[in-house]
Amino acid sequence: MARPLTATERLDWLQLARSGGVGPRTFLKLLQRFGSARRAFEELPRLAREAGSEERWRRCRRDEAEAELEALGRLGCELLAWSEPGYPRRLAEIADPPPLLAVQGRADLLAAPAIALVGARNASANGRMLAQNLARDLAAAGLVVVSGLARGIDTAAHEGALAAPGLTIAVIASGIDVPYPEDNAPLMARIAATGSVVSERPLGAVPQARHFPRRNRLIAGLSLGVVVVEAAPQSGSLITARLAAEQGREVMAVPGSPLDPRHRGTNQLLRDGATLVESAADVLSALGPLGAVPKASNPRPRPSRAPAPDPPRLPLPAATAAGGDVLGRVQECLGPEPLLVDELIRQCHASTAEVQRALLELELDGRLERHPGNRVSLASA
Amino acid sequence: MARPLTATERLDWLQLARSGGVGPRTFLKLLQRFGSARRAFEELPRLAREAGSEERWRRCRRDEAEAELEALGRLGCELLAWSEPGYPRRLAEIADPPPLLAVQGRADLLAAPAIALVGARNASANGRMLAQNLARDLAAAGLVVVSGLARGIDTAAHEGALAAPGLTIAVIASGIDVPYPEDNAPLMARIAATGSVVSERPLGAVPQARHFPRRNRLIAGLSLGVVVVEAAPQSGSLITARLAAEQGREVMAVPGSPLDPRHRGTNQLLRDGATLVESAADVLSALGPLGAVPKASNPRPRPSRAPAPDPPRLPLPAATAAGGDVLGRVQECLGPEPLLVDELIRQCHASTAEVQRALLELELDGRLERHPGNRVSLASA
8 A cells, every 4th residue: 555655765765766877767676676765775886886887876865865855845845756645646657657756836636637738839829829728628627737838839738727717737847946948937836826837857957858758758647638739740749649649548639731840740640540639628528538527526635645554565667668679789889979860770680660669768768869860879967 | 335325315315314303313213214215205204194293304305405415516525424435434333423424625534543622612822722732743643633613622623733734624513514603714614625524414504502512422423532621511522521431432631720610621521530631642642552543544545435236234323322211201391491400300200310311312412402590491493
């Protein structure tokens, strides 16, 4: 049975999560293997020696973890751990849930029926209007609207939900104390006042390109489904949609004229089987009973936190999607220097699809950087 | 084996086809029952007496038929009969092919691989541009572009095909000597000069609202598939798409923003399973091998007209789609006075779908008029 962490355990989790080389998948594997964050943390130096990369596995100091936890407290943020009852179950189900989630505002919202609205930063005026209207109507129907606080569609979605008036969650790719883009600092404050702002990143962290795809898995993971409003081919919104599909969530897209490249991605989603939506009614109908909001408890109250006697039981995180050997070969071939993806495919003796899958996995783990001209490199730590 | 009609037989066919009460389905049933148009024509008075409606079954006089055939000849038009080898096979396959088809220009085009492009009359500038580009690229790929000479999307489709330069067919709801809309008379002449103009209606006939849905079955029937570019809900283009689906042809639609009502119909088609197309490549890929244009014979030469010894064998026309009894009850309930469709459904003791199906059938036979407020009446003869 899940129980809240003790103060000491929360520090242990934070120390392990903030140590070098410990991404979400690794965290949960270590937790599984060693039974507690404390013991896993203590094993890190040995693991680093075995792996021959002591620098990469730099351990977070106790005082650093204490300082972050205190600062979070001063900001009025909660730090939810994956094993705790307050951690949203939908997010816990994904292949790589964040071990720790900083939440500013109402943490109970994360468990409520939610729908993600995402799309292009450079959205058209029509696209922004559509997103705003959809968000307003979905929020008025009692759904929580999840988005990423970016310019364009994301901003319109948050604004629409707030105008309903309704509830919205911003999942950000920076530390929870770092508004990004800066222009949206007032919007972020308004969201935190009635809804919630969520981040898995350390306090003070600034976002880099590689953090956005990782953030997108949280947007999908918190939601029953994802609606994409305007998206260019190869855009981040399509990554969100793909992750949502992999997580078994409903993928929806708003159609648009082929003359505007901002619709190519959404139209491709429709071709690939996404549900075509033009209105909130279409979204609610696609979600079916999942999207039905309980009248009496809207949004659902937070589950009680009565401590349970047993320690949390830790299921293994889902297996990685790409074959382990292709992922390994891709990592071997890649270095800090940008390499053409075609060249990488040749060197790895794997299919294009296998290599692309491995690259997406690395990207979602924040270990890949993409460069112009279809070139990639390992991310600098 | 099919053989060309003799001059006398052609007059017989024309006389029967132009007689009162003889629509395409009735024509083929009479032909089946009596073995020749001549004998069927001679039986008309008896049939009229039996049906108690002699006025409705007014027979076309021989000199009227002769005059129409001579006038068609002066206009350089052919009159193709359903049983002749030159009659397009795809059109012959539909449930209610026209017994006679007037063709101005190249009759051999009717047998070539063709694609229909249809859509809103009050199309947006973007929609017209899309239709024009699609038609140009499809015509350049060797397909014949079929449309209805209407304002908006149809006009853009014909223009695009001509610009390729490529081949296009206009199927019109008026007599082949009556350009409609009048503004499009120059376009119609350009189409007849290199492609073809087609009509099943008598010379001099002006189009009425009820003729357009009937005409639309010919657009679909001549084509491997139908692409709808912009269509409001309940518009004629959706009838074309529905007929195409019933005829087993590929139905395709171009997506568009939900903010413009001209996209509601096309987006609904996509929701119902139409193939999403953004470019000619998408259309060609949807048609698959059907759309492959033979290199050496583009467009295919007309089949030789060597006379065959046997008289034409007349397969039964396909069964009517609606159950005979519902269609009958609907006809009994309807008169010249407009009746609410809901009231009609009550009176017929049939399901909404059955009644709507019967109404569509009547409409396609030109025997229904629709009125504002969801009311219908039998068409005045």
